[in-house]
Each structure stands twice: as structure tokens, then as C-alpha cells.
Ligand code: NAD
């Protein structure tokens with residue numbers, strides 16, 4: 001097994017440091033990519049933790065499935081889980097193979113098994129298939145991270161076609177119902193489910209109403225499922241990121257001209273980096289959060305949310 005410590009730099013997440021200056025306040029140049037966007041093409045590059053997340057053995061021998069684990073927050077979660085000792089399966093769209101292979105490499109370099117599962121989660125049968133494949137190849141499943149998501153700006157309701165609304169709902173919330181349903185028969189007591197919601201559930205941007213409303217739905221789904229599964233010993237929680245520099249943003253997730261200002265409206269005055277989300281997911285996946293269910297951890301640089 002590769003040394004986890006050797007992979008981390010002096011400024012890993014456990015280093016005492018000023019959160020304001022841990023990362024620079026980036027001003028991404030105006031840029032665009034076709035949806036879903038690639039980490040490999042981002043300017044500047046985002047930090048998914050390859051050289052900045054140090055594991056401390058909190059998820060040894062756990063088996064995790066992370067949807068959208070090829071890039072951004074999901075990639076950072078997959079990397080952190082592997083550094084904490086878990087084997088990890090990631091799902092992604094077929095056009096994201098390059099990013100997915102990079103994350104798989106980091107997982108393997110961390111001494112853990114990586115499973116890559118390309119496909120479209122708006123297809124109900126793929127939601128079932130990813131769970132079956134993850135269970136088969138990992139030899140079980142005890143962490144499910146429903147993280148894949150679609151965000152495309154539309155200035156007004158008149159410019160938001162039903163087709164986009166339906167696709168956003170399919171990818172963000174219907175896939176969550178389907179994947180979770182498929183996973184349930186495999187999850188033992190002690191297993192955890194973590195859903196990626198958003199600050200948009202609380203402070204919807206006027207040009208993201210389809211996306212924001214799926215995130216509010218995810219919040220209610222998370223709390224209701226937590227109550228439904230508590231008796232089985234399965235905990236369900238959510239993480240609500242604020243503005244994080246990921247491929248979602250420069251692939252129509254924000255108006256292009258607003259990218260240079262992205263994240264500057266937070267109390268810390270900067271966008272978050274994907275790896276800054278990872279410790280929240282690790283905490284919720286680990287048994288140390290045994291009394292935490294139906295909760296949301298807000299990781300947003302200081303945009304107070306309920
Ligand atoms: P990202 O683009 O890196 O990750 C999203 C992933 O979703 C993609 O990599 C893709 O693999 C997957 N995906 C999208 N549509 C899919 C489909 N139809 N089928 C299968 N997979 C699909 O961006 P990210 O910002 O890391 O997003 C991860 C999650 O975090 C999303 O749920 C997003 O809504 C949420 N989030 C992000 C931010 C932010 O500022 N970046 C803020 C709040 C919430």
C-alpha cells in the first residue's frame with residue numbers, strides 16, 4: 001500500500017492554517033466547456049486533494065459508491081475515501097473518461113481498489129446497474145454518495161424549456177430515488193448515505209430555479225429517508241456546498257461573464273476548492289458520526305444557511 005502521508009503536502013487539511021489564505025481568491029478567466037465539463041480543462045485547475053488530503057484510517061476497508069466521482073466534489077470525496085482506507089466505485093458520463101481515469105489512478109496509488117462505471121443516471125436502468133456493478137466488484141457496499149448533478153443557467157422561466165427542467169430533475173433527484181432504492185437491499189446496519197445538496201436550496205439564484213428546486217427536494221428526501229432508515233441502522237445525511245470551483249461552473253453552470261467573480265461574495269472572499277468538501281463527507285461516512293442523521297453540513301465559505 002502506498003504511503004498516505006507521502007502523498008500529502010505540508011499544507012494538507014490537518015495543517016493549522018488560515019482558511020482565508022489556504023487557497024488564493026481565484027479569478028477564473030471567462031471560459032466555457034460543453035456540458036458536463038472536464039476537470040482536465042479548467043483554468044485554473046481545481047484541487048481534488050491528490051497532494052492535499054491526508055488520510056488517518058477513518059474508513060479502513062469500507063466500500064463506497066460515489067456518483068459523479070470523476071471530477072469536482074465527487075472526485076475529492078473519492079480521493080479522500082481512498083486515503084482513509086476505502087475501496088471506491090465512481091460513476092460518470094462516458095465523455096468524462098479522462099477525468100475518471102485520473103481519479104481511478106489516484107485511488108489505486110493510495111493503495112485501494114477503484115471501480116469505474118460510465119453511464120447516464122437519467123436512465124433508470126443505469127441507476128440499478130451501477131449499484132449491482134459496485135456491489136459485485138467491491139464485494140459489497142456500505143457507503144453511498146449521491147453526488148452527480150446537473151446545473152445549467154437560464155435567465156428566465158420563459159427561457160427554461162421543459163426539456164431542461166426534466167433533465168435536471170432526472171439527474172439530480174430522480175436518480176437519487178432510484179440509486180438509493182437499488183442500494184438498500186445491499187446496505188448493512190452501519191451503512192451511510194450522503195447526498196450532495198446546495199446552498200441553492202436555501203438561497204436560490206434567479207437564473208437557477210430548476211436546479212435550486214431539485215436541491216430543496218434533495219433536502220426533504222434526505223431528512224425523510226433518514227427517518228425511514230434509522231431503525232435499520234442506516235444513516236442518511238446531506239452536505240450543502242457553497243460556491244466551489246468545479247467543472248459544473250464553466251460548463252454553463254454560471255453566466256460566463258460572472259466567472260471571474262465566482263465565490264467572492266462569501267465571508268472568506270474566495271471560492272472553495274473541491275477537497276475542502278471532503279472532510280464533511282468523510283465525517284458523515286464514518287462511524288464517528290453515529291448520532292448524526294437527517295442533518296446537513298454546510299461548507300460554503302461563510303454564507304449562513306438555516
Ligand atoms: P462536477 O461537474 O465536477 O460533478 C458533477 C458530476 O455529475 C459530473 O462529473 C457528472 O459525472 C455527473 N453527472 C451530471 N449529469 C449526469 C448524468 N445525467 N448522468 C450521470 N452523471 C451525471 O461538479 P460539482 O460541482 O463537483 O458537482 C457535484 C455536486 O455538488 C452536484 O450535485 C452539485 O449540484 C453539487 N454542488 C456543487 C456546487 C459548486 O459550487 N460546484 C455547489 C453546491 C452543490
Ligand code: MG
Nearest residue numbers: 037070071096
Ligand atoms: Mg465531471
